Amino acid sequence: MEKAIIKTLLEKYWQAETTVEEEQALAAYFRQETIDPELQPYGDLFAYFGEEQQVTAGPGFDERILQRLGIADASSLAPDDAHSTATVRTIRPFSLGLIAAAAAIAALIVGLFLLTPPVQRNVLATVDQPARPAEIKDTYDDPQQALAAVRHALLIASTHLNEGRQQLTGGRK
């Protein structure tokens, strides 16, 4: 019975008389495990169509489209906000290099700040702030103690500089 119906549908199919629904019924029949041997060759035709339907764009294609349109974060976008399409901005290795360079410069500034004599700092502070109390002079009576403080400051500056350099080198690879 089923075979007779399928044969009739197939005849209509070859005449280009079938509806989309009838063609779907044919495809569903030929997807079954057991197909009448006489009809088997036509099963390969529907198998071919099925294979072709499996071809899809690569993963993440949805996101790439939405980013191209500038509506990747749709929840925060008002419907009429984006009449022009937006270009996606990506962080490139060069940008990472810049960040690393900025970190190195910051470390250098910190280092120089630490190396600056305490008196000098106080002078700068007086521009906007009242003079510091006389008891905080930040000077050392013992030369050995002063030398140890300078060594410590240099060590901190050197550490920061190395960190900055490593980031800079890593970022440009």
Next chain:
Amino acid sequence: MHVEAFKQHILPLKDKLFRFALHFLQNVQEAEDAVQDVMAGVWARRAEWPQWNSIPAYCMTATRNNCLDRLRRRRIRVLPMEKASQVGSPDRDPHETMTDKQMIQRIRQCMEELPPHQQQVIRLREMEGFSYNEIAEVLDMTLDQVKVNLFRGRNAIRKTITKEEAQWKKQ
């Protein structure tokens, strides 16, 4: 509102558009680029959406036009499509699977040798489930032309299947 409508009704067409673009361009990356171009164009014209008869047909037409422009720019002849991997049922006899694969291969070859309009009509109908009206809109044909192309394309494939089947029976 537009964003949600786009996500619900237009974005899901991406694979259909991609397959059609791939059929023309034979290059995955370029096909994706074509679909992105189309999506960007459709989004830019969102004020016109309510006036379109069929959004899938509009998108497919835009895809076809985009691909034809790209091919014109390339100025090269379209090469046969790279063969997709074939999946056979693990439960079937190996010989049977082999002959099935051969048959599918013959069908694919036959499809590729069909005139472009017949190929496109068959693709839109069999793989994308488009109505005759939508196919007519996409390919700028009359309904009769759609039907004639579909009839001829299907019967060319049928002949291939019958011929192949007869050869196997002789062996």
